[in-house]
Amino acid sequence: MRSGFAGSQRYGMIPWSGDVSRSWEGLQSQVEISLQMGMQGLAYMHSDLGGFAGDYKDAELYTRWLQYGVFQPVYRTHAQEDVPPEPVFWDKRTQDITRRYIKLRYALTPYLYTMAYVNSTKGTPLMRPLIYMDDDSALLKEKNTYLWGDNLLVAPVTEKEVKEWSVQFPQGSNWYNFFTDEKVEGGQIKSIKVDINNIPVFVKGGSFVPMVPVFSNMEAYNTQKLLLHYYDDSSVKQSHDFMYEDDGRTSGSWKNKLYEKLYFNASKEDDGLRIDIRREAFDYKGKPERRDFSLLVHQLKKEPQRVIINKEKHDFSWDKEKQLLQLDFTMDLDSMALRIQ
Template identity: 30%
Template sequence: RAHDVPCSSFSLGSGYTRAADQKRYVFTWARDRIPDPAAFISVLKAANLSVAANVKPGILTTHPRFAEASQAGLLIRRADSDAPDLAPWWGGEAAHLDFTNPRTIAWWKALMKSELFAYGVDYPWNDNNEYNIRHDLARCHAFGADVPLMALRPVQTLLMALASFEAVREHYPARRPFVTSRSAAAGVQRYAATWTGDNRSDWKSLQYNIPMGMGLSLSGFANFGHDVGGFAGDPPGAELFLRWVQSCLFTPRFTINAWYRACEEAPWMHQSVLPEVCEALKLRYALIPYLYSLLYEAEQTGAPVIRPTVYHFWDDPNTRDQSFEYMVGPWLLVAPVYREGERQRAVYLPSGAEWYDWHSGERYAGGQTVVLDAPLNRLPLLARAGALVPTERDGKRRVYVFPPSGTGESAFELFEDDGISLAYRSGDYRLIRLQLQAEAQQIILRADADVSWLLPISEQRPILRQRL
């Protein structure tokens, strides 16, 4: 609030579980730092923040519940005995929970409810869940089949995501479940969002997170993001941090998360670029109606939110290796700045379409490379001709319209519901139809709800607004 930074969620890293011995014990609270978890979380809730809590599948031998988990057979076992298989883990030795055992799933869900949700935590953040255990032949319950871990690592990750998902669904039955998972395998997207892991705070990581995200999108993971600013290494300088914020504005998951020891990771970590960071975040929040509609489309059809240009322009060979720009849905083309000191950005515009500079309204023909201005306060962003991009500011719908220079028609469906419950599954939602009809002498705009229409100042044709 003091910095006027829009924010909707707060994630508790595993430090909230750090005990006096400096080790981290899942499903415990560092009472010396957070003596009253419920009161602490109530402060966050009063600021309209949802709260996530980091959880890990490793149980240290010094964990207060290790003996309980071991005696109940909830842990992955050694190859040569029924003893827990131990491996280095967060400053000690630990065994991993075995989610192929139904008793482990029940234990996990019960503790998540009593030790997290009971205090007001909204959703879990599954972390360190790659099951990177050194003993391939360690034994998993496998629902009674007794199978070596080497065959089940991705299954453990999947079942951990499912267990967390079910815990949320059971404790908050009126709310749609939400889970994040660092590790992911085919099927995890049904239960959890993911991200590109522990990236480094440098320009190269910023650049190559772009194609990593598109790869996730094309692999079925529409709901993903990156650790904005980079997770590991030296803290980012002001320019790198700002460019990272801009680059990630349109990923469904936007989280600033880091392991810096020298400073706080937060939007205000560099006062010199705080106004630019706030401006970027406000653009993201304004575009949530567009992003939310794309996530609905993803759920219904599997279409990704973040798309390589070749997804739409497959017949243009120049898009086949266009790895560092991306489409957001069908309409927006994003060209992040990923080199230090650059104040211009060259970007190839796919052929078969016209393109508008989002900021200036200047129109370009496709099939060419253009150089766009990219001062620190500007993310190079283009809109495809025909675009209908719904936004919201101050509770009012505003649709940005980018008509083709000639004739043509386009449409978009804006999805609206309560944003919280599962009522949309029984039809409690609204699809608002937006239509553009460009004619030689006029522009016709149609919607079946009240909207304001915004067009480039270069558009001189008369505008006819109609209610569907």
């Protein structure tokens, strides 16, 4: 739907911003529109990626719109006139960049689906104003940087040929660049260097971000293999998160015990980091009987001496330059305790 009245939010509408101009001005208004609509209960507000109306053809504009689209509720291109909405009809560089972002959208599906569950049960928007995290009334006017779920901070680039982009970082947390792991302290406005390859996306310190290997369409979606990212932060002594999963089709799964939740907990101990994974599972079609995990711990300052899973030593890989630990294991129990020492 593209229009409605007070009370429309009760009916699960999926609105979009109409036949938006294919221009930089058309892109610049999209974040504010979605934030406003999300606060009114219409959490799936989105735009025609790339713009709809007009024959202005600009590969940079198209790329920036599809990069932003990864972090809007519905990922969908649509257009009129002679400018193609599909990436395949653009130049190779545009294809390469947008392909990578489309793959990222698919890979983030466990995180996105959990956001959809939270919206269904609590009404919390998918795109959230920074005021959700930082109780500063000045942030009520912030319309360029926003939260994508609990753990991601996004600042779409909406101007042509810029080399730096201003990002508002909420206080109370440290933030880590999703693409480079660069650390930024919260409570400041910082200018971030950008090029055409990426927009500013940051992860909150102490956060879990569940992902899956890239797949081609939602019919192939499966969480048997999980890539669980954890962003270690010295200021965060304990953190908790979860992932929601069901068959993706049955209405009211969460009401009728046709779902699964994976709970993630991290805590600092005297001899290192402890991560616990607990499974709350009920029967649903397609439920994995076990899961193969790749746990990736970012910002680990030194190589661990050992890793213990359920009281047994376990192999791991360590990238000193990236300060990244990778731990591969299979979870076929209802709970697992990992100690990184």
